[in-house]
Amino acid sequence: MNGIKIIFNKEMHRVWKDPKMILSLFVLPVVMMIFIYGLIGMLGSRSQEEAEMHRSIVSIQNAPDGLAENMQEFEAGAEITYLSSEDSVEEVKQGIYDGDVDLLVVFPEDFIQNIRDYQEGQQHPDVQTFYNPSETYSELARERFVGSMQEYEKRLLAERFGSEEVLTAFTIDATNTESQIMDTKKAGAAYLSMMLPYLITLLLFAGTMSLGTDTISGEKERGTMASMLVTPVKRSSIVLGKLLALTVLSLISALVYIVSMVVAMPKAMAGMGEMSLTLDAGQIVMIAFIMLTLAFLYVALVGIVAVYARTVKEAGSYVTPIYLIVIVAGIITMFSGNDGHSVVEYLIPIYNSSVALGDILSGELEVTSFFMTIASSLAAGGILTFGITKAFDNEHVMFHA
Secondary structure, rough: HHHHHHHHHHHHHHHHHOOHHHHHHHHHHHHHHHHHHHHHHHHHHHHHHHHHHOOOOEEEOOOOOOHHHHHHHHHHOOEEEOOOOOOOOOOHHHHHHHHOOOOOEEOOHHHHHHHOOOOOOOOOOOEEEEEOOOOHHHHHHHHHHHHHHHHHHHHHHHHHHOHHHHHHHOOOOOOOOOOOOHHHHHHHHHHHHHHHHHHHHHHHHHHHHHHHHHHHHHHHHHHHHHHHOOOOOOOOHHHHHHHHHEEEEEEEEEEEHHHHHHHHHHHHOOOOOOOOOOHHHHHHHHHHHHHHHHHHHHHEEEEEEEEEEEEHHHHHHHHHHHHHHHHHHHHHHHOOOOOOOOOHHHOOOOOHHHHHHHHHHHOOOHHHHHHHHHHHHHHHHHHHHHHHHHHHHHHHHHHHH
């Protein structure tokens, strides 16, 4: 036990006395997160403001009488050119393709008369729009135009039938002020419960990867591992001391990322409405346990790879496929929803932690599933730790790998 403590203190001291490592693990994440999320929020707000201020460039051919009076709101945000039926629209279409024009609207000739003369079974008068969906302003102009046409359609039908009321067979929620029945806490956390598990598991592995490869492969490459192995300290104690220190440091690194993200995220969400996440004590404890066991599993995964690598660079190349697995597992959980998961999903290491974190944040994780997730991570980490211990006992691996 004393040997584990010695190795643990050595690893912790090695990190905390190195300004470069402190900067890369605990300072840069804060700066990076605040910068990235601040930039996202700034660019999103600017894009929204520019879209609202932009005056749509629109051409309308064969505009019927009275159209302008019913599209005053649309006209206020657009520069409209009216074309007759003799005017060519090919140049306008080319302008839409090039991004210089936002929208072309072509009304049928005798549009109003066709509506008045319409008989059941005939083709309805068709208003055609031409826009470029790859251009934000063009798509927005079409949306605004279609919205304004709904009121114009009601007025035309009211003129034909004499009253707008005869066009309404029923209403939906016109007198119902309590239509929405939902858990506001769950609704507010829906987006975050999809994103945060992915980010937590990804950032936790990122910190573990850089620390683990340097702690084991780095010491082999520098020759300090050989000196350590000839000391009276048991090799199993060296393994456990290193893994324990790596687990603690990985958790601290991940927590720095997460706190930075939570602080900076409101800046990015500024244009997405109010969004909050409230956790009770039980949820916080469960998240802490899952992060702890997941950090142990990540450390063991990186350790088993690093112990067989000759250099830090080689270890990094070996760890990359595992990193990809972590990314894929997180992406799958982002789109799997929270409609319930099978028992098997809580037994798959790495993936189960993302699933469980998502369920905790949405308030849907059952106690049985929680313990299954913890047990699965501990079992997988324990098996890998046993393999690392065996590798440390192998002279060929430690001195000639």
